[in-house]
Amino acid sequence: MSESVALRRHGMSESVALRMLPPAGLLARLKRTGTDTGSLRLIERHAQAYRRAWLVFISGIFEPLFYLLSVGLGLGVLVGKVAGPGGQLIPYREFVAPGLLAVSSMNGAMFDSTFNVFFRLKYAKLYDAVLATPMRPTQVALGEIGWALIRGTIYAVAFMGVMLALDLVHSPWAVLDVPVAVLIGFGFAAIGMFGTTYMKSWQDFDYVILVSMPLFLFSATFYPLSVYPRPAQVVIEWTPLYQGVVLLRDLTVGVVGPGLLWRAAYLAALGVAGLYASGRRIGKLLLV
């Protein structure tokens, strides 16, 4: 049997053709990764494994419901109205809901890309098995992040459903909330996965909390940036979750400007860099 036939038999023709090209930097690498379907196989594996756990999956939708109800019934009453993105006063629950969506995207992505990836890397030895097949490390990274984003999309859609049901959305721009929530997830999943490749034991996850908890509480999620003194504002304006919070809040309230594109670019850059770096790290860890 000729080689090309043998490869076609394994469904490898496309990717092999691309692999013949000399590596030409990051873009070529990403383009190549984007064209072949290897990472989809890992997503299929996760879908198969989660088929028995669908109830856990679905029950996650209650989280935004509890949060938004609690804010609506409790904190919203205590706080009254706050200055929204355009400076106009809006009810607190409308102010905080997009912030909670951003936090939920970050937390979901971080959980998938840190705890779950670490378990598969060190305990389930999933990637050892995967890399004995034609799959490559970059495909593993892409598959994991892709899976995190699929889950993130489902939760973001559910979150938006709850927001609509509680009458917290008043702008047509809010249709962009779901893609932006997924973008936030992309940024954090990629960085989280990169960090995970350096982890040695479960104790190292305390450091994940060390990063994600201050981001969650201080990224203007629960109150406007103006509460802080100026130097603190400058620091927070550069943190990744803040970009997501501003993006979602501005879109949900409907105060939209070109500046949002920069924030989106920040998150996208974070994701691309993290994806590239974690693909390399997984290769370094397992292909030695």
Add this chain to the structure above:
Amino acid sequence: MLDRSETEVLVRARGLTKRFGSFTAVDGIDFDLYRGEAFGFLGPNGAGKSSTMRMIGCVSPPTSGELSILGRDPVRDGSAIRARLGVVPQEDTLDMELTTLDMELTVRENLLVYGRYFGLPRRVIRERTAALLDFVQLADRAKSKVDPLSGGLKRRLTIARSLINEPEILILDEPTTGLDPQARHVVWDRLFRLKQRGVTLILTTHYMDEAEQLCDRLVVMDHGRFAAAGSPRDLIARYCSPEVLEVRFDPEVHDVAADKLKDFSAERTEVLADRILFYVTDGDAALAAVRASGLEPLRRRWRRGPGRGARQRPGAAHLAGPPRHARGRVPAADRAEAGGLMAPALLATGVAQPGWPFSSLSFRAFQCWLTVYRRIWRSSIWSSVLGPICYIGALGFGLGTLVDKHGTASLGGVSYLAFVAPAILASGAMNTAMGEASYPVFGSLKWNRIYIGAQASPLRPADIFRGHLMFMAMRIAMNCAVVMLVMWAFGAIQSAWVVLAYPAAVLTGLAFATPIAAWAVTVKIESSFTYIFRFVMMPLMLFSGTFFPISQLPAGLRLLAYVTPLWQGVALCRAFSLGTAADDPVGMLGHVAYLAVLAAVGIWAGARTYRRRLYA
């Protein structure tokens, strides 16, 4: 015998070398693998067999030398080569950590998913799965999960999995290590049939008999090099001396004796950790010579020279030194953190006698947890300290600015900081309790098996429970102390009564820790914890008066909130911190009684559930 000139070379290695830092695992080996043959690597642990297999499997780049697999370069074309290989990786079937089978899937799904990694269509995989499961005699277990399968069945499943892509070369790294004799024979039989069908096999083994059963050609590997090569028959004829003299000295003189005897005239001398072996033609003469050199062995033994029975010989050297591990990976059992091994030793040490109700036995179990904690406190201390600072800072000050501006009449005129900080103390105690009593309890049974280890000691299940509970109480007390300090530093405390908020918070934590631990030991699947987090902990946190007065809730929810344990704790801590406790002493006593009863019931229930679960 195969006619080499006409058969195709599938793997060709010249000067193949693999180094990990300064350690040379494979030291310049040369070999050719021909289509249709079975080629074996025999040798002790750390000889470089697995490193060689990983290089052939294209999951480990050679450090230097030449390697070509199926005519291609493994570094450049790794993915395309792997598409045509089947790999049965080295596995310790007793240790879940080291199997590459997918534990979350069933037997059949393992093959399906693995086949998809090769990009095979589902229809093709289904057909092959049926045939492969028949072949490895697992058809009746197709729907079973992997975990309950025995070691032998798992190994057969791994073999079936490796065949899903109809590989041209099958790579087996120690295919029968760790299996019982019957299971080994089944695996040999299946591999022999594969060989008959013309599948090219490369395998590593510790055992001469395995090599003899399966291999056409064999190399003996030691210290990264080939010590010998040939057919199994050749090797036995060439290297096996008629007799082996085995002598054992007093451990104290063992090293001296070994040194003295190293130039002893034997065909080969092998110094093991506890014995010295001489491969000789005449055992009696050799013993006489040993005695002549002034050494009297404690015990000696002659063995017939290895014919078919030469099981141990070529591989025996590995007993001499500490095992080396490829890629610096240390098997779980050798790892310091393997709590299951450490626990019994720790528990057996006698310690001081604390008083009732926690016997000295439960104090021993507590000590075991302290040892575990000593290893991890450095990283966990950061989140225990940072948590309260972030929460009290962000909510008390950040959100507090907004609340205080809007007016705090509904809070009874106190600042939001003073209102929310004691509630964070109480719910922090709950969260610590949940964190310490859920996964750690489950994990001690299922993952690191600290409980199983402890059971092998005089500890009773109830002692194990109480000891763990003491540790949970310690963690709760530590975390609450940190929150109190942060409250004080942030000026969130309004009354000296706050000293009573501390025991109140610890009691709140215990009221959660005891029933949760009692329940967690009975949990079968982890996802139960997700439900408890989502449907119990989170609603408690959000609606039990932590962030806003429960008087704001609608009547039904308010009533519900009043009877939650967290509200009792929040109300107590808040009243002590604000100095309003004296206004309602009966209410305070009621809260304390509620929490105390819950904790007592938990302690009682835990002793029972632990007994039922551990002593079954």
